[in-house]
Amino acid sequence: MVAPDGERLGPYRLLSRLGAGGFGEVHLALDPEGRTVAVKILHPHVAADATALTRLAREVETMRLVRGPHVAEVLDASLDGARPYLVTRYVQGRPLSEVVGADGPVAGDDLVRLARGLAEAVAAVHAAGVVHRDLKPANVILSDGEPVVIDFGIACALDSPSVTASGAVLGTPGYLAPEVLEGTGSGAEADVFAFGATLAYASTARHPYGTGPASAIGYRVVHHPPDLEGVPGWLEPLLRECLLRDPAARPDAGALPARLGAAPVVGPPRPRAVVENGMHGLTTREWRPGDRPRPQKGRPTLEEARERRRVVLHRRWVVGTGLLVSLMAATAREPLPEVALLLLTGYGSAMLVDAGIALFARGDRGRTILDLSAGAGAVALWAALSAFFSTITLALALGTVVFVLVGILVAS
Structure with missing residues (x-):
């Protein structure tokens, strides 16, 4: 049953349906403070399982401890009513599966950002004692090029025979670790396996264990090595370790960000370069260990864009208020x-x-010059307006300016 838009669920007002999965239906909603959130309403067959809900209620308290820029934090939950639901941070963006399906493999600096962000997300989830259990491209949202992991811990908490018998699928073929398929374990090592499979798909636009019936994919996961052809050389060794059949041989999730801290910053390729392991005839890209990825040529970083925006807003504010003050002072002279x-x-x-403040606290001489010029300019403009225009003319001009400003504020 689809919840109608505008309906209230607890303190949340549902705005629009975002999608549905094996466990519930996700809605964009507003919280009591007017902030956007994502509300996952559990399906009736999931809500009917008291054991699963009890386990989920217990896990929610732990899930709320997970924090980080690359995870959609659990903000609230109501699991004892007629319509149980979870509330998480709303992430505006597209799923990684959709991005790769439409645009092809993720490459260059974008792949570096994806790998590092995804590693930080898995490490943050595990640091709180949570296992995702369903990490896959569809559960990674790309927001302004940065990955955000959603739905962590839900699949593990709702691992109940009655839930699975009702149609919910715990995990996705090709991203479930061999030990999960064989029923011998589903711990943190399984998330590392899914991390490797997700990055393999992102960098090649191919599922590392192929496609087809779930049974066939599961057989390949257990008995065949992954298809990593096309994965960049700097990433391929780590993915092979993550996709090892033996869980104990995979790297620890907490070590993944450090392993990727030396990922290459992509520059122009140099054909037939010699890499550090002595192999010849390979194309490499220049990089320096520990560097953060550089933005594409001509595109500023997010911090640079924000700083430019702040400078523009400050300039407009100083000049605009200076003009208004001069006009008001000339009218009242x-x-x-x-x-x-x-x-x-x-x-x-x-x-x-x-x-x-700009000069002594920030060392910003440009802002200092602008402020002093604006102060002197306001006095000069006041003197000019007072000398050449009558009080009635200035009053009419001031009234027009105020009317326009009020109109702009109301329209915005």
Whole structure:
């Protein structure tokens, strides 16, 4: 049964349906403070299993401890009502499976960011004592190029015979570790296996154990090595370790971010280069261990873009308020000279304070010059307006400006 948009579920107002999976239906919703969240309403056959819900309620407290920029944190849960649900951070983006299916393999700096972010996510989940159990491309959301893992811990908590008998599938063929398929274990090592399979798919646009019936894929997982042809040389050795059949031989999740800290920063390829292991005839890319990936040429980093935006907003604010203060002071010069003096003094003092902070606290000389110029310019503009325009003309101009500003604020 699909929940209608606009319906309230506890304190949350459902906005639109985002999708559905084996355990529930996901809705975009608003919390009581008006923030967007993702609400997963459990399917009726899942909600009917009291044992599974009890286990999930117990696991939710642990799941809420998972924090990090690459995980969709569990924010709230209500599991004792007629319609149990979980609330997580809403991540705006596209699933990795959809991105690869539409755009092809992830490569270059984007693959570096994906590998590092995904490694940090798995490490954060395991550090809180949670096992994802269903890590796969569909459960990795790419938001502005950064991966965010969703649905961690749910599959493990709802591993109940009655739930699986009702149609929910615990895990995805090709991303379930051999020990899970054989029923001998489903611990943190299984997530490392799924991490390797997910990155193999992302870097090649092929499932590492092929496609076909689930039984055939499961047989390949247990008895055949993965298909890693096309995986970049800097990543392939780690993925082979993650996809080893023996869980004890796989790397620990906490070591994955460090292993990828020396991932290459992609530059122009140099044909027939010699790599460190002595193999010849391979194409490598220049990189320095420990470097963070550089943005593509001509594209600023997120921090640079934010700083540029702050500079533009500050410039507009200083110039705009300077013009408005000058016009107000010129209008009040004859009827209310004290008010005119107060406006100019207040604006000038604010610019002096901001200039001092910019110079001594931040070392930003450009902002200091702008603030001082704006203060002097406001006084000069006030003098010019007072000399060439009458009070009535200035009052009409001020009224027009205020009307336009109010209109812009209302429209926005």
